[in-house]
Amino acid sequence: MDALQAIARRKSTRGFTAEQISDKQLETLLFAGDAAPKAGGTAGSVHISVIQNKELLGKLIKAAAQAFNEGEGFTPFYNAPTLLVLSGKNDTPYNGAGANVACAGENILIAATALGLGSVYLTGFLAAFSVAPELINEVGIPEGFTPLAGVITGYAAEKDFMEKEIKAGEYVNYVR
Template sequence: MEALQAIAKRKSTRSYTTEQISDRQLETLLFAADAAPKAGGAEGCVHISVIQNKELLRKLIQAAATAFCQGEGYTPFYGAPTLLVISGNNETSYGGAGANVACAGENVLIAATALGLGSVYLTGFLAAFSVAPELIKEVGVPEGFTPLAGVIVGNTAEKEFMEKEFKVGRYVNYVK
C-alpha cells in the first residue's frame, strides 16, 4: 500500500482479535516511529515502551478505570493485544516533546494501516499513571521521560478500510 493510500484509509479501529501482531510487524511499526521528524533533530528524544503482557495491560486498564470512575467492563484498549506507550524527553524545549511523540504516533498509525492492522492513538489512558504512578516504572519509562500518548495495535476483522474522500477547502484557507 502506498503512503497516501494508507493515510486516506487510516481509521481508529475499536475491535481486535486476540491474535498478537508478528515480531516483523512490530519491527516495522517501531521503524516508522523512529523515522518520524524530531524537534531539533535530537536523538533519544522519544522512548517507546512496547506492552504485550496481558497482566500489565490489565493493570493499566484497571488504573484508568479508577481514574475515570468507571466500573468493570471499561476497555480503553478495545482488546488490542499491543500497546505502545510513547514518552517524550523532559528536556526537549518549546513543546517539542509533545510534537515528537505525536509525529512518532502518527507514523505508527499509518504504518499499521499499510500492514493491514487496526490502530488507535490514545491519550486518555495516561490518567492511569496519576492513580498508580508505580506503573510508569513497570511500563519501563526511563528517568527523564514522561508518557504523553499511546497507540494500540492489533489484528482486526475489519481488513478493508474505506478510503476517505479529501474535500479541499473543508479545513483549509488560502492567503496568497
C-alpha cells in the same frame, strides 16, 4: 500500499482480535515511530515502551478505570494485544516533546494501516499513571521521560478500511 493510500484508509479501530502482531510487524512500527521528525533534531527524544503482557495491560486498564470512575467492562484498549506507550524527553528543545510524540504516533498509525493492522491513538489511558504511578516503572519509562500518548494495534475485528477521498478539508483557507 503507498503512503497516500495508507493515509486515506487509516481509521481508529475499536475492536481487535486476540491474535498478536508478528515481531516483523512490530519492528516495522517501531522503525516508523523512530523515523518521525523531531523538534530541534533531537535524536532519542521519544521513548517507546512495547506492552504485550496481558497482566500489565490489565493493570493499566484497572488504574484507568479507577481514574475515570468506571466499573467492570471498561476497555480503553478495545482488547488490542499491543500497546505502544510513547514518552517524550522532558528537556526537549522548544518544548517539542508533545510534537515529537505526536509525529511518532502518526507515523506508527500510518505504518499499521499499510501493514493491514488496526490502530488507535490514545491519551486518556495516561490517567492510569496518576492513580498508580508505580506503573511508570513497570511499563519501563526511563528517567527523564514523561508518557504523553499511546498507540494500540493489532488485527481489526472488522476489516472495513474504506478509502477516503483525499482533498483539502473545509477548515483550510488560502492566503496567496
